[in-house]
Amino acid sequence: xxxxxxxxxxxxxxxxxxxxxxxxxxxxxxxxxxxxxxxxxxxxxxxxxxxxxxxxxxxxxxxxxxxxxxxxxxxxxxxxxxxxxxxxxxxxxxxxxxxxxxxxxxxxxxxxxxxxxxxxxxxxxxxxxxxxxxxxxxxxxxxxxxxxxxxxxxxxxxxxxxxxxxxxxxxxxxxxxxxxxxxxxxxxxxxxxxxxxxxxxxxxxxxxxxxxxxxxxxxxxxxxxxxxxxxxxxxxxxxxxxxxxxxxxxxxxxxxxxxxxxxxxxxxxxxxxxxxxxxxxxxxxxxxxxxxxxxxxxxxxxxxxxxxxxxxxxxxxxxxxxxxxxxxxxxxxxxxxxxxxxxxxxxxxxxxxxxxxxxxxxxxxxxxxxxxxxxxxxxxxxxxxxxxxxxxxxxxxxxxx
Amino acid sequence: xxxxxxxxxxxxxxxxxxxxxxxxxxxxxxxxxxxxxxxxxxxxxxxxxxxxxxxxxxxxxxxxxxxxxxxxxxxxxxxxxxxxxxxxxxxxxxxxxxxxxxxxxxxxxxxxxxxxxxxxxxxxxxxxxxxxxxxxxxxxxxxxxxxxxxxxxxxxxxxxxxxxxxxxxxxxxxxxxxxxxxxxxxxxxxxxxxxxxxxxxxxxxxxxxxxxxxxxxxxxxxxxxxxxxxxxxxxxxxxxxxxxxxxxxxxxxxxxxxxxxxxxxxxxxxxxxxxxxxxxxxxxxxxxxxxxxxxxxxxxxxxxxxxxxxxxxxxxxxxxxxxx
Numbered sequence: 001x002x003x004x005x006x007x008x009x010x011x012x013x014x015x016x017x018x019x020x021x022x023x024x025x026x027x028x029x030x031x032x033x034x035x036x037x038x039x040x041x042x043x044x045x046x047x048x049x050x051x052x053x054x055x056x057x058x059x060x061x062x063x064x065x066x067x068x069x070x071x072x073x074x075x076x077x078x079x080x081x082x083x084x085x086x087x088x089x090x091x092x093x094x095x096x097x098x099x100x101x102x103x104x105x106x107x108x109x110x111x112x113x114x115x116x117x118x119x120x121x122x123x124x125x126x127x128x129x130x131x132x133x134x135x136x137x138x139x140x141x142x143x144x145x146x147x148x149x150x151x152x153x154x155x156x157x158x159x160x161x162x163x164x165x166x167x168x169x170x171x172x173x174x175x176x177x178x179x180x181x182x183x184x185x186x187x188x189x190x191x192x193x194x195x196x197x198x199x200x201x202x203x204x205x206x207x208x209x210x211x212x213x214x215x216x217x218x219x220x221x222x223x224x225x226x227x228x229x230x231x232x233x234x235x236x237x238x239x240x241x242x243x244x245x246x247x248x249x250x251x252x253x254x255x256x257x258x259x260x261x262x263x264x265x266x267x268x269x270x271x272x273x274x275x276x277x278x279x280x281x282x283x284x285x286x287x288x289x290x291x292x293x294x295x296x297x298x299x300x301x302x303x304x305x306x307x308x309x310x311x312x313x314x315x316x317x318x319x320x321x322x323x324x325x326x327x328x329x330x331x332x333x334x335x336x337x338x339x340x341x342x343x344x345x346x347x348x349x350x351x352x353x354x355x356x357x358x359x360x361x362x363x364x365x366x367x368x369x370x371x372x373x374x375x376x377x378x379x380x381x382x383x384x385x386x387x388x389x390x391x392x393x394x395x396x397x398x399x400x401x
Numbered sequence: 402x403x404x405x406x407x408x409x410x411x412x413x414x415x416x417x418x419x420x421x422x423x424x425x426x427x428x429x430x431x432x433x434x435x436x437x438x439x440x441x442x443x444x445x446x447x448x449x450x451x452x453x454x455x456x457x458x459x460x461x462x463x464x465x466x467x468x469x470x471x472x473x474x475x476x477x478x479x480x481x482x483x484x485x486x487x488x489x490x491x492x493x494x495x496x497x498x499x500x501x502x503x504x505x506x507x508x509x510x511x512x513x514x515x516x517x518x519x520x521x522x523x524x525x526x527x528x529x530x531x532x533x534x535x536x537x538x539x540x541x542x543x544x545x546x547x548x549x550x551x552x553x554x555x556x557x558x559x560x561x562x563x564x565x566x567x568x569x570x571x572x573x574x575x576x577x578x579x580x581x582x583x584x585x586x587x588x589x590x591x592x593x594x595x596x597x598x599x600x601x602x603x604x605x606x607x608x609x610x611x612x613x614x615x616x617x618x619x620x621x622x623x624x625x626x627x628x629x630x631x632x633x634x635x636x637x638x639x640x641x642x643x644x645x646x647x648x649x650x651x652x653x654x655x656x657x658x659x660x661x662x663x664x665x666x667x668x669x670x671x672x673x674x675x676x677x678x679x680x681x682x683x684x685x686x687x688x689x690x691x692x693x694x695x696x697x698x699x700x701x702x703x704x705x706x707x708x709x710x711x712x713x714x715x716x717x718x719x720x721x722x723x724x725x
Binding site: 020047050052071072073077078079082085086087089090099102103107164227251323349 | 542621623625626628637642643
């Protein structure tokens with residue numbers, strides 16, 4: 001078991017900068033997910049951690065040992081690939097035994113016929129077989145050991161890939177989108193199995209995905225990446241409810257968070273989409289802000305006016321217990337999506353005018369540069385000065401320091 | 402299908418019972434005529450190919466089989482059936498047996514030689530970064546060239562006194578030889594030329610095979626600890642090239658069995674019978690000695706070898722290298 005430390009990692013491909021100063025500390029036994037859209041550099045970061053690629057600058061440490069320049073096999077990591085990367089010519093047993101054979105047998109001992117005659121080979125091979133059988137039984141693939149990967153289903157192959165990583169008890173498990181080749185049902189099932197596996201093994205997992213559902217359900221902490229930068233590292237609930245950055249708020253959550261432009265009218269009041277919401281912001285009157293409101297922060301209101309938004313219903317999506325109501329608001333070009341409880345919502349039809357109230361404590365405020373602005377919440381207030389309305393607002397991270 | 406059934410189950414109209422009799426027969430005849438039209442279209446489309454296959458391939462093959470059972474001599478007006486006498490004569494004839502033996506030796510040198518060298522060159526080209534197209538082209542050229550012309554070039558190179566090969570050997574103090582006139586060297590030298598000719602073809606196939614190996618497998622091998630050159634080769638590269646290697650072995654073996662040009666131009670099967678191969682014997686018996694019946698028997702033996710090789714490829718080895 002080991003902690004992982006990535007310090008100021010930079011990586012360029014020619015002129016293209018793929019990773020820019022990424023620093024990340026992963027605790028021993030933690031399940032950390034690197035989440036981001038395609039091309040954000042998350043897989044590259046994982047490959048650098050595995051030793052399959054070299055960073056241009058920065059340091060990688062595993063278990064307090066700097067591993068820069070070490071080959072993957074010397075880093076004590078195991079990796080599960082998106083394509084599973086099973087050797088098609090080997091049986092499942094041989095696939096799973098390979099990492100152990102490579103480590104425990106010498107080059108001579110691995111020779112096809114002669115190797116078996118050398119002292120010690122037989123004992124080590126027997127040990128390897130025992131370990132492979134034990135792991136395979138644990139994963140429920142014990143009956144498949146004599147088959148070839150081509151004869152297995154996607155889910156079974158995935159288990160074999162996990163098994164091949166497990167047999168040698170690595171300090172860190174690396175998983176590169178291991179579920180993306182599976183169908184939706186199997187993906188949910190395997191997700192639960194991976195979570196269970198992590199709890200049982202208790203070793204450090206670094207998991208790469210572009211699927212926020214996987215990231216939110218599996219992880220102890222999620223690291224959101226975008227354009228080669230690490231935007232935020234936090235537990236899933238914080239990433240969702242308390243994002244540091246507008247891009248994080250927009251990436252997480254389905255349907256997407258509503259982003260509305262607003263202007264501070266006076267202390268405690270913000271004008272937005274023709275209404276005024278009672279929201280406390282540490283900004284002077286006239287400051288322009290973006291309000292991020294999750295669809296579930298809305299509730300049905302009896303009338304418009306202060307504290308509510310009014311719009312006409314464009315579309316209704318029935319989700320069983322909830323409704324996703326798309327509302328056209330005056331002066332806003334994209335519809336606002338509100339998630340309302342189906343049982344508390346009377347029959348509504350497209351074209352109808354609807355009032356929705358907003359819980360002020362659920363509104364996220366962002367400065368124009370996308371940085372999050374905190375406001376009074378739960379009696380805790382972050383004191384800050386804003387020099388002028390709408391002007392540069394000190395980023396929250398600097399404040400936190 | 403459901404339509405006539407629905408109609409026949411109707412009870413109110415007397416015509417329904419008639420319909421039950423006539424409609425299925427109508428549908429059946431419609432179906433028959435549709436099948437007929439389909440068959441006609443199929444034969445019209447396949448017709449030209451079938452015709453040429455028959456005329457250019459199957460009929461000549463049958464002809465060869467028939468002639469092999471006769472004592473026909475090219476140009477003769479009469480012939481008589483002699484049964485398997487031509488085959489008995491061939492296998493009793495020391496010349497034919499030598500020719501068959503030489504052919505097998507030739508194939509046994511050319512196939513492994515081409516396979517190993519083709520793979521090594523493909524691996525070298527793939528591992529380097531510069532001048533790849535150039536290396537590919539120069540190794541592929543012999544395969545594209547006319548073998549008869551190339552054979553003449555080789556004759557000049559191998560000339561006992563003014564040839565570049567002997568001059569080079571003499572210059573560095575090594576013994577020289579009359580390569581094409583010495584019974585110990587004639588066949589091996591022809592085999593080396595055979596390797597040279599097929600090398601580029603094998604190399605191109607191996608290069609394509611190397612390109613199709615998923616990079617993930619090398620990454621997995623790296624993480625699993627198979628990161629040394631030889632380990633990677635044995636764990637990933639060679640097994641993944643299995644299907645390509647099988648194809649190369651069969652194709653090169655077939656081409657090696659068909660060896661004729663170089664023998665005709667360089668040695669004419671000599672000295673003695675030292676470099677006589679199956680196709681050259683066939684040619685000489687049929688077109689120099691005009692013993693067409695006997696030549697046809699050799700052609701049948703040759704055909705049997707080629708067909709067996711092809712069957713081996715499709716039946717046995719195909720299954721072992723495709724990992725299904």
